Structure formats: structure tokens, C-alpha cells
Amino acid sequence: EVQLVVSGGGLVQPGGSLRLSCAASGFTFSDHYMDWVRQAPGKGLEWVGRSRNKANSYTTEYAASVKGRFSISRDDSKNSLYLQMNSLKTEDTAVYYCARNLPSGDIGFDYWGQGTLVTVSS
Amino acid sequence: DIQLTQSPSFLSASVGDRVTITCRASQGISSYLAWYQQKPGKAPKVLIYAASTLQSGVPSRFSGSGSGTEFTLTISSLQPEDFATYYCQQLNSYPLTFGGGTKVEIK
Numbered sequence: 598e599v600q601l602v603v604s605g606g607g608l609v610q611p612g613g614s615l616r617l618s619c620a621a622s623g624f625t626f627s628d629h630y631m632d633w634v635r636q637a638p639g640k641g642l643e644w645v646g647r648s649r650n651k652a653n654s655y656t657t658e659y660a661a662s663v664k665g666r667f668s669i670s671r672d673d674s675k676n677s678l679y680l681q682m683n684s685l686k687t688e689d690t691a692v693y694y695c696a697r698n699l700p701s702g703d704i705g706f707d708y709w710g711q712g713t714l715v716t717v718s719s
Numbered sequence: 720d721i722q723l724t725q726s727p728s729f730l731s732a733s734v735g736d737r738v739t740i741t742c743r744a745s746q747g748i749s750s751y752l753a754w755y756q757q758k759p760g761k762a763p764k765v766l767i768y769a770a771s772t773l774q775s776g777v778p779s780r781f782s783g784s785g786s787g788t789e790f791t792l793t794i795s796s797l798q799p800e801d802f803a804t805y806y807c808q809q810l811n812s813y814p815l816t817f818g819g820g821t822k823v824e825i826k
Contacts, residue, residue, distance in 0.1 A: 632815075634763075641806065641817060641818075641819050641820045642755075642757075642763065642806055642808075642817040642820075643817065644808075644814055644815040644816065644817065647815075658813050658814070659814075660814045661720075661814065694762055694763075699765075699768055703751060703810040703811075704751065704753065704768040704769045704772075704810060705753030705765050705767075705768035705769075705774075705808065705810065706753070706755075706763075706765060706808075707765050707768075707774065709762035709763055709764075710762065711762060712762055
């Protein structure tokens, strides 16, 4: 059974840092692109960024709103995806999801983690 | 960036109704479009990918169509468990973007 478990959320002050983790199981993690998506309270979905798979050299992509502040990494030996968030702003407050890409390429996300709430407030 | 405009943003319908949601892209995205359903407090669930392919396990009352800039999600006969918010997503180019969502509520 495919599972994605997200952890690491919490309350952080503006300007602070936080690292989210997404632990994967039930599939060959190294084969898949993995993405982060967030959802501010009461709002829609916003794509945060992507980690490509080993075959594509683990390259990354980011939304403009987080580029230079957030960093995505992965450790295939631990079946884990990470989101390092620095210089956090109040507008980064959201539930953060990790998501697995469908095996056939850029066609959608078939499994999502349960999400973790990040609150940026003084 | 490619903008996705969903319409309507809110829809009130009855069980058994046929429901159609439209997603328009600001530029052509071929068939790189997915549809998701999200219920309150839950992660999104993929319904349709590549514009018209039904994800395994999703009921056949859901269907998707379109290519280029105009896409539709159709629920042929609305069921009680279908009351939720629906999002389209384009995966043609970065940044990946989502539509603003369509909330389907009980009439």
C-alpha cells in the first residue's frame, strides 16, 4: 500500500526556518518525481515545487513565491522527501502536502500525504 | 505563467443531476491536465489525468474531455459522496498551476 506521511509542521516566527519531511512507503521511491503543494486556510491549492527522480538527476523546480527561500531535497535510501523553508513569511501559512507523480510522466499526482500545518506568526 | 480559470466557482445541485465544470487555460496545454476532488480536511484525490483518462478506482460517472485550452469535468449522475471542491491542474509547463476550484454543494 502506498503511503506518504508528512511531518514537521508547527508554529514559527516570521523570518524563521522549518523543515518538513515526507516519508514514503509501498513503492519504489527513487523512480518517482515528488512534489510539494500547499493550501492556505480557506484557499485553493498552490504548487510549491518538485524533485525529479534519480534518472533525471534529482533536479528541482520551484514556484516564484518560494524560490530562493525554500529548498527541496530527497534521500532515496530513506525513502524521504524534504522541504527546507527559510525566511518564512506570514503568507507561507498553509497546510503543506507532499504528492507522488503518476508513473507515466507529467500527468498528475496519484498519492498525497495527509498534510501538515505550518503557521507563521509572531 | 499559465492561468487556469474554472467555472463556475460554486455550484448547487441535487443528487442525480448531471454536472459539468469547465477549466480554461490562458494558453495551450495539449492534454496535460488533471482533475482532483477535495473534501474538507482531506488531501486532494486525483479523478482524471491526461485530460480524459479515468484514474483507477474512480467511478465511471466521472469523465473528462478537452485539449488545448478548454477542458471539462462531467459527473453524469451526482451522488451524495460527490459533494466536494474540484480543482483542475496543468502540468504542461512550470510553474505548475491549479484552477481556483469549484465547490459543489447540495441543493
